[in-house]
Amino acid sequence: MVVIDAAGHILSFSAAAERLFGYSEAEVRGRNVDLLMPSPDREKHDAYMARYLESGVPRIIGIGRVLIARHRDGSTFPIELSIGEAATPEGRVFTGFVRDLTERQAAARRLQDLQAELSRISRISAMGSLAAALAHELNQPLTAIANYLEAARDLIAQPGAKTSDAAIQALIHEAVTEAAGQSIRAGQIVRRLREFIARGESEKRIEPLGKLVAEAQALALIGNGNGEVDIQVDFGSAPVSVLVDRIQIQQVLFNLLRNAIEAGGNTPRKRIRITAQPCEGEMVELVVEDDGSGPGAEAARHLFEPFQSSKAEGMGLGLSICRTIVEAHGGRIWYQPGDNGGSAFHFTLMAGALEGSDGN
Structure with a gap:
C-alpha cells in the first residue's frame, strides 16, 4: 500500500511496499511517486494528476488495472494497481493498493507450459485436418490433369500418328484444354482456402x-x-x-x-x-x-x-x-x-x- 498527497508526494509506504520496490519508507517519504514508475509514465504522472484534479474525471481511480512498476534497481515488473481517494483535514489523499503479479510466476509458467502444449497439439491436429482436406480437394483436379496430359502424350506417341492430322490435333487440343481447366480449378481451391483462413473476425x-x-x-x-x-x-x-x-x-x-x-x-x-x-x-x-x-x-x-x-x-x-x-x-x-x-x-x-x- 502506497499513500500519496494531491501533489504526488509519498506520505506512507507499507512494509510490503518496501519489500516489493526495494526502498525503505524513510527513503521515499516526501518524494514523488513517479520514482516507482518506468518511462513514459514517470514523465507524465504529474500531468495525469493535474488533469484529474482539474476535471474530476477519473481514468484509473476505482478501476483495477495491470501496469508496469519500477524496482529500485531499475528493473520492471508487472503489477495490478487499484487506487482509492479520500478527503482528510490535511487535504486530499490517494491510496494505491499494489499486487505483484510476479508472485504467480510458478503457476503462470506451468499454465503457459500447458497452454503451449495444448496449442501445439491443436496446431498439429489442425494442420493434419487441413492437409487431409486440401489433399482430398486437390486430388480430383490433379488426377484429371495427369490423365488428360497422359492421353495427349499417348496420342502424340502413337506409331504412325501424324500430329498434322486434324482429328488427332482436335483430341490433343481437347486434352490440353481440359488439363488447363483443371489446373485453374486447383488454383481456385487453394485461393478459397486462403480466403477462408484470412476471414477471421477482426474488430478494429x-x-x-x-x-x-x-x-x-x-x-x-x-x-x-x-x-x-x-x-x-x-x-x-x-x-x-x-x-x-x-x-x-x-x-x-x-x-x-x-x-x-x-x-x-x-x-x-x-x-x-x-x-x-x-x-x-x-x-x-x-x-x-x-x-x-x-x-x-x-x-x-x-x-x-x-x-x-x-x-x-x-x-x-x-x-x-x-x-x-x-x-x-x-x-x-x-x-x-x-x-x-x-x-x-x-x-x-x-x-x-x-x-x-x-x-x-
Whole structure:
C-alpha cells in the first residue's frame, strides 16, 4: 500500500511496499511517486494528476488495472494497481493498493507450459485436418490433369500418328484444354482456402497506444523467471492512439517481447526498448529492440516464413503470425539489426484520432 498527497508526494509506504520496490519508507517519504514508475509514465504522472484534479474525471481511480512498476534497481515488473481517494483535514489523499503479479510466476509458467502444449497439439491436429482436406480437394483436379496430359502424350506417341492430322490435333487440343481447366480449378481451391483462413473476425477500434503496450508488456513479463528485465518505453511524438484490433496487436507485441526476452538467454539483466514514432501515410511505426545476440544472416532472411525457427523446440509460427496480423491491419513488419548488436523488429499501424487520451 502506497499513500500519496494531491501533489504526488509519498506520505506512507507499507512494509510490503518496501519489500516489493526495494526502498525503505524513510527513503521515499516526501518524494514523488513517479520514482516507482518506468518511462513514459514517470514523465507524465504529474500531468495525469493535474488533469484529474482539474476535471474530476477519473481514468484509473476505482478501476483495477495491470501496469508496469519500477524496482529500485531499475528493473520492471508487472503489477495490478487499484487506487482509492479520500478527503482528510490535511487535504486530499490517494491510496494505491499494489499486487505483484510476479508472485504467480510458478503457476503462470506451468499454465503457459500447458497452454503451449495444448496449442501445439491443436496446431498439429489442425494442420493434419487441413492437409487431409486440401489433399482430398486437390486430388480430383490433379488426377484429371495427369490423365488428360497422359492421353495427349499417348496420342502424340502413337506409331504412325501424324500430329498434322486434324482429328488427332482436335483430341490433343481437347486434352490440353481440359488439363488447363483443371489446373485453374486447383488454383481456385487453394485461393478459397486462403480466403477462408484470412476471414477471421477482426474488430478494429481506436485504442490508446500506451495502454496497448503496457498490457502486452505486463503479460510478457508474467512467468519470466530467468533474470531481470528492464523495458524502456519512449513514444516521442507518436500519435497517442491507433486503429487496431486490440487483442490481435497485443498478440504481436507479446510475441515480439517474449522473443526479445528469450534472446537475452541467461544474462542476469536483459534490456528491451520499445519506441514509437509517426511515419508517412498517417501511420505509426513501433520498434521492439533487444540487446541479445541477434539471428544469423541466413536465419534473418527467413524470419517471417512459417516453420522457420532458431529455437530447438519452436514451431516457427510466431513471427509468421505477427506478419499476417500486421498486414491485415494495413501495415508491414520487418527486421533490422539493433544498435547494440541485438534484434530490432519494426512494424507499422494506422494512427487513430483519439484526442486527449493516453491510456491512463
